[in-house]
Amino acid sequence: MTKNNQQQKEKQKQKHTELLGKNITDTELAQELGRLQQQLRIASTTKWPSSARFSIESIKAADSAI
Structure with a gap:
């Protein structure tokens, strides 16, 4: 393994x-x-019952409210 690959692997592991x-x-x-x-x-x-379904918009709205 080259030194660059090793550094890249270590960086990924740290992430x-x-x-x-x-x-x-x-x-x-x-x-x-x-x-x-x-x-x-x-x-x-x-x-899933229809009440359990969420639209992308409702999820985004809830996420932005956090």
């Missing part, structure tokens, strides 16, 4: 640590991504 609050292994990250994908698949096939 991930800042976002996640801790060091995480590749395996842990893969497990978490798999879990999230499974939840998304379940959510996308679930028939």
